[in-house]
Amino acid sequence: MTPTLPGWLRWSWLPPGAFLLVFLVYPLAVLAVTVTSDSGGGVISTLASPTLWQVTGLAAGQAAASTVVALLVGLPLANVVSRYRFRGRAFAQALVTVPFVLPTVVVALALRSLLGDGVPQGLVLVVMAHAYVNLAVVARIVGAQWAQHSGDYESVARTLGASRWRAFVDVTLPSLRPAIAASAAVVFVFSFTSLGIVLLLGDPTTRTLESQILRQTSVLLDFPGAAATALVQLVIVSTVLLLGAAASRRSATRRSRPPALRPLPSSVSGRAAVRITAVIGALIVLAPVAALVASSLRSSRGWALSWWTSLGSVDAGTTRLSPPSEAITTSLTYAALTALIAAGVGGLAAIASLTSGRSRIIAVLALIPLGVSAATLGLGTLLAFGRPPMDLRATGLLIPLAHALVAVPLVIAVVAPSLRSTDTRMSAVAATLGARPTRAFWTTYGPVLRIVMVAAAALAGAVSLGEFGAATFLGRAAAPTVPVQIVRLLGRPGEQSLGVAAVLAVVLVVMTLLLVMLVDRWATPLRRTTAQENPA
Template identity: 40%
Template sequence: MAVPAVFLAVFFLYPVGSILARGLGADGLSRLVDLPARSSFRSVAWFTVWQAVASTVLTVVVALPGAHLLARRRFRGRSLLRAAATVPFVLPTVVVGGAFLALFERLGLADGPLRLTRTAGAILAAHVFFNVAVVLRTVGTFWEGLDPRATEAARVLGASPVQAFRWVTWPRLWPAVAAASSIVFLFCFTSFGVVLVLGGPTRATLETEVWRHAVFRGDLASATALAIVQMAAVVAMVVVTNRLQRRRAVGQRVVRRVAVPRASGGLLAGNLALLVLVLGLPIAVLVERSLARSQSGGWWGGLTLDHYVALADRVTLLPVSALEALGNSLVFAVVAAGLAVLVGGLASLVVVHGRSAVARAFDLGMMLPLGASAVTVGFGMLIALDEPPLDLRSSRWLVPVAHALVGVPFVMRIVVPTLRGIDVRLREAAAVLGAAPARVRREIDLPIAARALAVGAGFSFAVSLGEFGATSFLPRHPDRLTAPLALFRLLSQPGDALRGQAMALAVLLMVATALSVLVIEGWGRRGSVRGDL
């Protein structure tokens, strides 16, 4: 119990508390009170909210047909489609930004009267790409568990497919749609890398403004005031999301699995075409751009591996080569995954076997970093961990610690349901045979939970590999540059050579995270792994 509690207190509660203390002090409080009177703040706050609302609506509209296909139709490659649709969600945000920049350049939308770069439309499109998997998995899983007999009865009584969906399916499906929408809204509201890469300086959200004030302008007071507003909004959204998730859980009934019909050719082709257009086209163009001889050439300008080879060479823009930065990211991801498994596994034992009040406190407390803004966490570490005995800003391992903070909730969301799903009779039989509680956990709980821990480690690895928000505050030594930061710097500069290297680095990051997802899908569908993920 002590290890997870200390980990959370030192690396999350203390940094966030430092932001609150600084922001609610005399000078900070005056900045906070003055924010509503500033037109720049109102403009940023309005853009943050409306782009999140628009992104959420578009994501639900695009993803609902696919959720129906996965839930109510049978076809070859169904599991593969579910796994492939999940890949964009775990891609590094700067990779998503790079993919859409490549797409706009390839389609001639980078400049001119139809320019999409540095526009709100680019941000909305990337958010849809990024969050379709949330709706597919959340709504699709819920939809699959709904009893289809009510809809079939409505059809027998003469209702058209649209009427049956509107009056029978939709009211029962709404709790899952609302829960998924709240999660998507939260992700879009706190989006950082996508807005920074595709929006540029003219499209700012609260998240990017905290970063700009702290890193570029050195105005910590304004950054702190904005971070407090951001935290208050995120806490409110997390409360709403949790309530909607509980409504979803109450509304879902476990029904006997029934045979689902095969998908018709038209339905399957239409859904696949939509998903390929939304999810596949940006990835395909990104790969093509990484292999193109000229970033401004046509579709058939010739292919080459020169951009991948050039990743081993250091360019003036970077303190180390892009390949070294990728190596740093891989090392940090392995360490972060190990920390997340250790802390999350121990916390899961407390949640499952601890006293009721302590279990609830741990369950809530360890979930807080997942709902908090990554930029806020990184900013808190920057201003809090700067004095002995916690002068850790120059420590090499602060980056994987920050990544592990986000990985721990993923581990717990998988391990806790798995532990709770263990048949209590196994433990009772072991106790009757004389096994001590510690041996019961070692001989029964650990072997069953091992696969869940491996899946959680995979999620933590993928999240760490692409983490950009908190990391943008933390590296204090040039040789510790991570791949997402290197990619952001490469994308921010003009030139065919740098853009080609950026695309190549983005593809390597994409491949690494995609492999993690495929491994997770394979392990998660075997054995007794359970959980929200």
């Protein structure tokens, strides 16, 4: 640590460390103990049961199919959006991200609204939904690399006699392979651990280990079995992520010049191809959302606002106690709490990562939730804090705590690079001008922190709003979050349930997009000037 950093910084890892120890390590340890200390043979019988391995196989097949489709649709979009200069490109790039930030439950409902009974529930529909959600993963990761790729290599290949397609296969594709591998690993993991989409759009052939865990805990009350399933999933997910990281590492070292956008192709057919791809991409992204809005406004008697007006009526709800609009309040409360907890914990962890040594361990520890699925986290939290003698469910804090665990790695990912890119000599300058260490720290990092923490908190809030898995495990029956309420409504027959679910989904879309726009606005620390220094 340089002498310009304040002494308290050395201890800033303590609060996030304690938080992660209590709410992440302890629940996972309880989960592991549940697996190993089980004498009733639930674990053995689960691991020996053909069901577990059958589900694993089905989920792997489904995830592989989802990955292939996401790549097939995402690669052309990556090409168009990240390489060519055309009017509306920035908008197109933002549009591609939309499906990824939409809550999975909303995506499921939107696809159902769009396709109606045209595509029956099952594998095809689930694969479509996963590909839709993960378009952004492919377009962003592969696009970033594609933008770096100079077209000169293809030109050389063409002069040597390669056809356009040949040059693509021989030259372009190999240079993109690391990025494709990295994005494929992420898409596979998301699809393999999917819950909301599988519950709403699937059939018995599309079960995932995640849905199996839910069934074991809520229907069969087989906690050792659920813990065993969670561990199997953890092993598979970690393996895939490690493979993806290994395959993509080769590219990470070479980050050459800033990407330069090129003009549209000169040939008429080339221009048309780019434009058509962009338009089709926009249609793919927007059609389900438009269908969702439409079904929130349409009943068998025609267009009406009746679903919107029944949002406040107890009869339209599923709790028999409160109207569906209650779920919005519940979700917003949880989102606000999550934003506070995650920003505090993640922000301190990011600050701690400025110092050397063990503080960095916290930042690594905080990444664990990315590899552990929401249901696993939810189950661990439930086993640790949701049963007597320690039942925290009534406090309403379990869901924000679990959501914060999911959001903390994202908060760190947003905050830490901004802090690290700040010129540390700035605090030396402040100190030579008479600023005490703490003052010098805030002079240097305060302006960055003020901006980036808003973005980080908004991101954490958005995560909480759309999260379904953990909320299902930890929620109280009487106070569902919006995604949970949507799934419950869809589980009931009747036109009204579907309509009200669509209304809630539209509300969720709007709230999520507002938060994401906030993130976009604030995430890149702008060099803003305040007229004067705070008179502190």
